[in-house]
Amino acid sequence: MNELRTVLSDVVTRLFTDRVTKDLIESAETGAWPDALWQAVEENGLTWPLVPESQGGAGGTWGDAFVVARAAGRHAVPLPIVETIVASWLLSTSGLDVPSGPLTIAPVHREDRLRLTRAGSGWRLGGVAARVPWGRAAGHVVIVTEAEGRVMVGLAARSSAQVKTDQNLAREPRDTLAFDAAPVVAVAPAGRGLPAHAVWLYGALVRSAQIAGGLDYLLRQASQYATERRQFGKPIGSFQVIQQNLAVLAGHTAAAGTAAAHAFRAADRGDAAFEIAVAKARVGEAAGIGASIAHQVHGAIGFTYEHALQFVTRRLWSWRAEFGGEGEWSAELGRSVAERGADALWPHLTAR
Amino acid sequence: MSVQTFRFELGELPPEAEALRAEVREFLRQELGDAPPVRRAHSWGGFDREFSKKMGARGWIAMTWPKRYGGHERTALERYVVLEEMLAAGAPVSAHWIADRQSGPLLLRFGTEAQRQKFLPAIARGELSFAIGMSEPDSGSDLASLRTRADRMPGGYRVNGTKVWTSNAHLADYMIATLRTSFDPAKKHEGLTQFLVDTKLPGITMSPIIDLAGSHHFNMVVFEDVFVPEDMRVGEEGAGWKQVTTELAFERSGPERYLSSFALLLELIREVSKDPGERAAATVGRLVAHLATLRQMSLSVALMLQAGENPNLEAAVVKDVGTTFEQEVPEVVHALLGLEPTIDSGSDLQQVLGFLMQRAPSFSLRGGTREILRGIIARGLGLR
Numbered sequence: 001m002n003e004l005r006t007v008l009s010d011v012v013t014r015l016f017t018d019r020v021t022k023d024l025i026e027s028a029e030t031g032a033w034p035d036a037l038w039q040a041v042e043e044n045g046l047t048w049p050l051v052p053e054s055q056g057g058a059g060g061t062w063g064d065a066f067v068v069a070r071a072a073g074r075h076a077v078p079l080p081i082v083e084t085i086v087a088s089w090l091l092s093t094s095g096l097d098v099p100s101g102p103l104t105i106a107p108v109h110r111e112d113r114l115r116l117t118r119a120g121s122g123w124r125l126g127g128v129a130a131r132v133p134w135g136r137a138a139g140h141v142v143i144v145t146e147a148e149g150r151v152m153v154g155l156a157a158r159s160s161a162q163v164k165t166d167q168n169l170a171r172e173p174r175d176t177l178a179f180d181a182a183p184v185v186a187v188a189p190a191g192r193g194l195p196a197h198a199v200w201l202y203g204a205l206v207r208s209a210q211i212a213g214g215l216d217y218l219l220r221q222a223s224q225y226a227t228e229r230r231q232f233g234k235p236i237g238s239f240q241v242i243q244q245n246l247a248v249l250a251g252h253t254a255a256a257g258t259a260a261a262h263a264f265r266a267a268d269r270g271d272a273a274f275e276i277a278v279a280k281a282r283v284g285e286a287a288g289i290g291a292s293i294a295h296q297v298h299g300a301i302g303f304t305y306e307h308a309l310q311f312v313t314r315r316l317w318s319w320r321a322e323f324g325g326e327g328e329w330s331a332e333l334g335r336s337v338a339e340r341g342a343d344a345l346w347p348h349l350t351a352r
Numbered sequence: 353m354s355v356q357t358f359r360f361e362l363g364e365l366p367p368e369a370e371a372l373r374a375e376v377r378e379f380l381r382q383e384l385g386d387a388p389p390v391r392r393a394h395s396w397g398g399f400d401r402e403f404s405k406k407m408g409a410r411g412w413i414a415m416t417w418p419k420r421y422g423g424h425e426r427t428a429l430e431r432y433v434v435l436e437e438m439l440a441a442g443a444p445v446s447a448h449w450i451a452d453r454q455s456g457p458l459l460l461r462f463g464t465e466a467q468r469q470k471f472l473p474a475i476a477r478g479e480l481s482f483a484i485g486m487s488e489p490d491s492g493s494d495l496a497s498l499r500t501r502a503d504r505m506p507g508g509y510r511v512n513g514t515k516v517w518t519s520n521a522h523l524a525d526y527m528i529a530t531l532r533t534s535f536d537p538a539k540k541h542e543g544l545t546q547f548l549v550d551t552k553l554p555g556i557t558m559s560p561i562i563d564l565a566g567s568h569h570f571n572m573v574v575f576e577d578v579f580v581p582e583d584m585r586v587g588e589e590g591a592g593w594k595q596v597t598t599e600l601a602f603e604r605s606g607p608e609r610y611l612s613s614f615a616l617l618l619e620l621i622r623e624v625s626k627d628p629g630e631r632a633a634a635t636v637g638r639l640v641a642h643l644a645t646l647r648q649m650s651l652s653v654a655l656m657l658q659a660g661e662n663p664n665l666e667a668a669v670v671k672d673v674g675t676t677f678e679q680e681v682p683e684v685v686h687a688l689l690g691l692e693p694t695i696d697s698g699s700d701l702q703q704v705l706g707f708l709m710q711r712a713p714s715f716s717l718r719g720g721t722r723e724i725l726r727g728i729i730a731r732g733l734g735l736r
Contacts, residue, residue, distance in 0.1 A: 216357075219357060219733075220357060223357075223733045223734060223735065226735060227734060227735065237730075237735040237736070238735070238736065240723075240727070242735075243726065243727060243730035243735050243736065244723065244726045244727075244730070246729075246730060246733055246735065247672065247725075247726035247727075247729035247730050247733075248672075248726070250357075250358070250669060250729050250732075250733060251669055251672050251673040251676070251729075252673075254358060254360055254649060254666075254669050254670075254673065255642075255645050255646070255649065255673055257360060258360045258362070258645055258648045258649045258652065259641070259644075259645040259648070261360075261362050261648075262362060262644075262645070262648050265362055274644075275644075277637065277641070278640070278641045278644045278645060279641075281637060281638055281641035282641045282642065282645045285638070285641075326638070327634050329637070329641075330633070330634040330635070330636075330637035330638040330641060331630050331633040331634040331637055332633075332637065333633075333636075333637030333638075333640055333641060334624070334628065334632070334633030334634055334635065334636035334637030334638075334640070335628055335633045335637070337621060337636055337637065337640050338621060338624050338625040338628040338632075338633060338636060339625075341621070341622075341625055342618045342619070342621035342622040342625065343618075345617075345618065345621060345640070346440045346614075349643070349644055349647060350373065350436070350647075352644075
């Protein structure tokens with residue numbers, strides 16, 4: 001880990017440990033926007049890790065963004081931090097200015113497309129984007145779509161959309177945004193050869209880091225609980241059956257962290273489609289198994305709203321399905337592997 | 353929270369290691385040519401002395417050892433690349449594998465100068481094959497309960513007892529045997545000592561233990577008043593436990609712990625590529641996601657070892673996750689295709705499936721059972 005990343009890691013850990021309290025998450029679940037926390041996150045430069053310094057960002061890498069995204073997952077931070085990271089990167093990498101404030105990205109499904117059409121000297125945006133993360137809270141929406149035979153990145157004010165609110169299992173906003181010939185703030189051809197489904201792709205990337213972070217929390221929390229909770233006269237963690245289950249959780253946690261980190265590194269190198277598919281498929285599987293073991297270890301107390309475990313497990317159950325579940329990503333990955341052929345698998349793996 | 357956890361940092365193979373890869377691939381292409389998939393599926397089970405000598409001639413055994421012992425003073429990462437290429441290709445590495453991975457490093461660390469001079473150069477040339485004599489009829493996972501005795505006598509030791517599950521003992525030149533030199537019921541971990549035992553010594557009787565598929569890899573090795581000279585003792589008397597645990601820790605995270613079913617994955621992809629439906633594609637993709645992740649985890653441990661760290665917990669995690677994966681592959685192929693597994697008829701896919709289905713139970717037994725590994729992981733988590 002380089003020095004910048006160590007500093008970043010310290011900053012996010014301190015900030016989230018101090019500020020993302022149980023009360024704050026509970027309050028966010030009732031619909032309150034934790035503005036003071038958002039301001040602190042923004043002031044610490046956590047939302048623009050990939051925006052060049054000349055544009056006011058941190059000028060960092062996806063590797064740096066990974067540290068933030070994983071910590072955001074570990075602490076169940078109820079803010080669109082990763083959405084803003086992706087949105088600000090899509091804009092800056094396409095040569096557009098990045099507005100401050102919370103951002104979101106759309107559309108979230110692989111095949112969904114919004115329509116950009118020319119209107120005079122500008123552009124208009126049309127179409128419906130369902131389950132947009134933090135839609136109501138975002139100041140702006142960054143969209144990727146095809147127009148005039150090219151992949152385009154567009155920026156629209158959220159106020160230009162009609163919002164129908166909804167939520168995921170963790171009561172994070174997942175809103176439907178309807179654009180009807182809405183004005184756009186800026187449009188540019190997508191940078192770096194981004195595909196038309198870039199939002200889906202990079203959305204899956206950042207969710208994989210959040211899930212890996214969530215699993216970090218589950219492993220620590222469940223291991224800790226097993227050393228404290230006593231039954232039959234001893235800590236439940238001294239029973240082999242509990243130890244074996246926690247070892248399985250450890251394996252999935254390690255795999256999730258590695259798969260996600262590998263995908264972020266690939267994103268720094270360019271084409272990360274293979275590694276993102278590997279990551280979302282692998283962490284999605286780990287999320288289900290991990291949540292199940294963590295709950296089993298905690299017994300009835302972990303099933304209550306009172307205990308903080310559920311802030312993370314409910315997120316994992318939603319996050320693993322967002323931007324493509326592990327089935328969808330596995331199929332995507334399997335098709336690409338089949339297309340290259342069996343004999344290309346090992347050379348491909350070792351070249352990445 | 354005070355709970356400890358593990359660390360998997362991504363690593364990168366240095367250019368010299370990657371440069372070696374192409375050379376190894378070309379060698380394997382020539383040596384293995386069109387070896388049938390079911391032969392490749394034997395993975396590190398294939399025993400071929402001629403192949404091992406060629407490996408030795410290339411300098412691909414004893415890669416990290418000092419030159420004065422016949423080694424090549426290359427990095428652990430270059431060795432890692434050679435290993436993973438060998439295993440991915442299904443090369444028959446068994447004749448030098450144990451010596452390269454365990455016995456040689458053991459002698460380097462704990463052996464006498466005379467032992468190093470005598471054994472290491474021959475191992476490096478691929479001419480000496482080793483077996484590991486640990487398990488006994490009443491000692492499997494509970495290694496501290498070993499009973500085969502080595503009693504002091506003038507000039508050496510007299511050995512009596514029985515070793516079992518000794519892979520390739522009938523083919524190996526030497527065995528590293530862990531024997532009991534003293535016994536205190538309160539301190540069973542003490543009193544164990546390691547020896548270099550010539551498998552041809554008088555008093556040693558070997559009999560095959562045939563595995564469930566009808567193959568002969570395992571042996572029962574009976575020692576009756578076998579004289580082992582003093583200078584064949586490895587390390588101090590009573591240091592055996594410490595030496596054995598060091599030895600095991602270094603063999604847990606290698607590519608052999610997740611690539612055992614790689615040949616079957618390749619045949620599955622070959623089959624599915626013809627017409628990849630959604631379900632087949634998802635099945636292949638899921639396995640590849642596991643495989644790609646395991647390779648990065650294993651590599652991460654290799655880099656920690658190269659950096660002189662002691663990633664015992666991480667190594668146990670890789671082995672547990674890796675063997676779970678390689679054990680799952682035949683089940684997944686069966687669930688997807690429902691093909692009948694075969695022995696020497698049918699398609700390559702059917703034969704590889706048949707072979708690995710019968711081999712798979714051993715993946716989570718050898719080198720420390722799944723339960724033992726998970727106990728090690730639990731200790732690393734602070735639970736015991």
